[in-house]
Amino acid sequence: MPYEGEFADKASHFDIVKNPEVAAFLNEQCDFIKPPSEAEGKAIAARFVVPPPLDESLLPRRVIATDGSLLETSWDEQLPSTRIGYVKVGSVLIDMQDFQGLRVRGGRMVDPFKVAALERNKDALTFPLPSANVRFMGKDNVRDGFRAAVDAHLASEKTWLVPGNPRTSLRSTLFVLASRRQGRYAGQPMGTGDPTKLRIHKCPDCGQGPVEVADIPEQQYCPHCGSEVYPTDCLRLWEEVSDYQSNEAVFRRFMLIVEHLLVAHYIRFAYELEGSLSSLSELAFFVDGPLAIHGTAAWLHGSLMAYLHAINTRLEERGYGRLLVIGLQKSGAVVDHVRLIDRFIPNNRLFAIDDDYRYTYIRAGKDPSGNTFGYETYYGQDFIYKTPSGRVFVFALPYPFASKHPEGVDFKTAKADISRYPELSRALTLIHHFESDLYENAVIPVALAHRYTAISLEPGGRVLNLLTNRALEQKV
Numbered sequence: 001m002p003y004e005g006e007f008a009d010k011a012s013h014f015d016i017v018k019n020p021e022v023a024a025f026l027n028e029q030c031d032f033i034k035p036p037s038e039a040e041g042k043a044i045a046a047r048f049v050v051p052p053p054l055d056e057s058l059l060p061r062r063v064i065a066t067d068g069s070l071l072e073t074s075w076d077e078q079l080p081s082t083r084i085g086y087v088k089v090g091s092v093l094i095d096m097q098d099f100q101g102l103r104v105r106g107g108r109m110v111d112p113f114k115v116a117a118l119e120r121n122k123d124a125l126t127f128p129l130p131s132a133n134v135r136f137m138g139k140d141n142v143r144d145g146f147r148a149a150v151d152a153h154l155a156s157e158k159t160w161l162v163p164g165n166p167r168t169s170l171r172s173t174l175f176v177l178a179s180r181r182q183g184r185y186a187g188q189p190m191g192t193g194d195p196t197k198l199r200i201h202k203c204p205d206c207g208q209g210p211v212e213v214a215d216i217p218e219q220q221y222c223p224h225c226g227s228e229v230y231p232t233d234c235l236r237l238w239e240e241v242s243d244y245q246s247n248e249a250v251f252r253r254f255m256l257i258v259e260h261l262l263v264a265h266y267i268r269f270a271y272e273l274e275g276s277l278s279s280l281s282e283l284a285f286f287v288d289g290p291l292a293i294h295g296t297a298a299w300l301h302g303s304l305m306a307y308l309h310a311i312n313t314r315l316e317e318r319g320y321g322r323l324l325v326i327g328l329q330k331s332g333a334v335v336d337h338v339r340l341i342d343r344f345i346p347n348n349r350l351f352a353i354d355d356d357y358r359y360t361y362i363r364a365g366k367d368p369s370g371n372t373f374g375y376e377t378y379y380g381q382d383f384i385y386k387t388p389s390g391r392v393f394v395f396a397l398p399y400p401f402a403s404k405h406p407e408g409v410d411f412k413t414a415k416a417d418i419s420r421y422p423e424l425s426r427a428l429t430l431i432h433h434f435e436s437d438l439y440e441n442a443v444i445p446v447a448l449a450h451r452y453t454a455i456s457l458e459p460g461g462r463v464l465n466l467l468t469n470r471a472l473e474q475k476v
């Protein structure tokens, strides 16, 4: 241990930068984003425009915010390498107005966001998951236990939108999205597949595939080797599960997937199950982070994009306003960048980040395939918004296209064209409405979601540790 005490980080950083070899490496061999000069700052500011006017009458009636948290912990201090994970994803519903009730055909009162006892009592969905050295349900290894646990969680009754109907599970919503998948594992061309079947790219055991599975509660088996297969294997999270190391990165991926799935889940409830288009047009969603799915389940981004576009098209056909889905970023490269340019940007300004700007000022590396930024991962456009009172928000709205190859349109240019986002005024009004002195550069629903789902190490984490111990001891 070369350093001791709380100054270790600073001392080491200082030494590293002073080291001549490192200095040469940085200055002569590396390209990286540097803070903008005065001239660059002015050039950047000139690209920001005065946003469309705010209009309180545009505010949605209701707002749903989803947010997750996770904890990976050892189940016994004496066995630090035996680990369990907890993922919690909470949703909060905020009533923007005195709720008069929504009526569907036949005059029945419907409250889509009673939505599943999920949030009736502001309860988060909790998903305990096996990690290093824990075999779930007697499976041979951590990976297979993890697969079984993920499938059971997403199919479980706690996610059903309609009591007694397993076809309303979060896993069923995954089937609905998979039916819009394109490419090799698509059900049919252009994602018009059967929403009760999906294809796993390969059997995790024998590696043969694709393997088709159905949205049924029964255990399904690989037709080639007879091993168990699960519909949620299509997320390919299992590929990154380790038998002996921390699986926190996998749990994080799972958490983010559930956050995005939940948005589609609620929309599906209001649209398919309740047929309440008007309620959808009066609703907004806040998601934590960019509108993107990274990693092995990145294909989901395309399905989400297609799904949201299909719903919006339907809404517009019927004369309703578009869905409002807002991804709010509180950290990351864009937020770091915003801190550097804040002083150059006047209040009440908006900018849709285009690829050139991003690769010049925000990211050092370009997409290796030469495609537009986020080609394999993003389903929404990032905006930077400085409010009239000077707070800066980084948020995203879904791309207004069904796919990244819209007919007769250059997607790369069109995605950053502000005029293509008719819901922009509503989004800004909503952000402005929730702008809060209490949470600097945060939005209340997200803060609320945090409050209801956050797993803190003290004292909540301790409670969870106790729960884990108890759960495992019962099995031992």
Ligand SMILES: [Zn+2]
Binding pocket: 203, 204, 205, 206, 207, 208, 222, 223, 224, 225, 226, 227
């Ligand atoms: Zn197999």
